Amino acid sequence: MRELRLGVNIDHVATLRQARGTTYPDVMQAASCAFEAGAEGLTVHLREDRRHIQDADVVALCKWARCPINLEIAVTDEMLAIATRLKPAHSCLVPEKRQELTTEGGLDVIANRERIGQACGVLAAAGIRASLFVDPDVEQLDAIIATGAPAIEIHTGAYADAQLEAEREVQLARIQAMAKAADEAGLEVHGGHGLHLDNVAAIARIPQIQELNIGHSIVAQAIFVGLGEAVSAMRDAMQGARREAAD
Ligand code: PXP
Secondary structure, eight states: OOOOEEEEEOHHHHHHHHHHTOSOSOHHHHHHHHHHTTOSEEEEEOOTTOSSSOHHHHHHHHHHOSSOEEEEEESSHHHHHHHHHHOOSEEEEEOOOTTOSSOOSOOOTTTTHHHHHHHHHHHHHTTOEEEEEEOSOGGGHHHHHHHTOSEEEEEOHHHHHOOSHHHHHHHHHHHHHHHHHHHHTTOEEEEESSOOTTTHHHHHTOTTEEEEEEOHHHHHHHHHHOHHHHHHHHHHHHHHHHHHHHO
16 A cells, blocks of 8 residues: 655644734644644745745755645746745645636646646756646646656546536546556555545545645535544544555
8 A cells, every 4th residue: 555645734833824914823833733733845836926825934944844835836937936946845736826826727638738837847846746737638648757766646526516326426536547647657645625525525535645735625624623623533533534545
């Protein structure tokens, strides 16, 4: 059975802080709390409009170094310069539109293969392991491989948003096919977006997936049970499903 890591996305701790321009809730306190509750990594998305995580948060997190930091960035010169200066362990390249509520789709690697490949090269030269946030679309695989990225993160949003069981099954099958094909091509496979306690099990059972990055539902659940408890409940749900599938 392969390991399955939980990366906790703490962007929405900063969303709450930025909503009022206060100094609380403290992103570093959230980082410690999630780590102590079992998070194997922490993810933050430094958006171009700085709507939640700020540059100073990323500086503090990268200095903190108690667990690997995954910095999500758009493929821009500004973001690549920040990543190579701060050197998080990992960096997930994502598409970004200012108007969107959250990252609404994966990268179009076929159309932007050269630019994404260059970005992967810049990150690799700085010792940062890149991943590409992509839709579960096996047609993109050749282009993904050509970029030299060592890992992908499969966008699970369409699966999470599916209203009907039949549609959810279709989306799950697409994720399963993508995970298998990417793994066979030698890529490390991650997943994330829209996952919560009631939908994570089917994704955690996919044997090739080695990391899930989950944020919004954990921070939402923390309102009722506290962040540490919300992180451990998610870990338990993921690990329980993975063990069941391996038996
Ligand atoms: N992975 C990526 C690349 C994302 O952009 C996000 C959202 O910022 C997540 C994972 C986490 O998604 P959610 O907050 O819905 O759990």
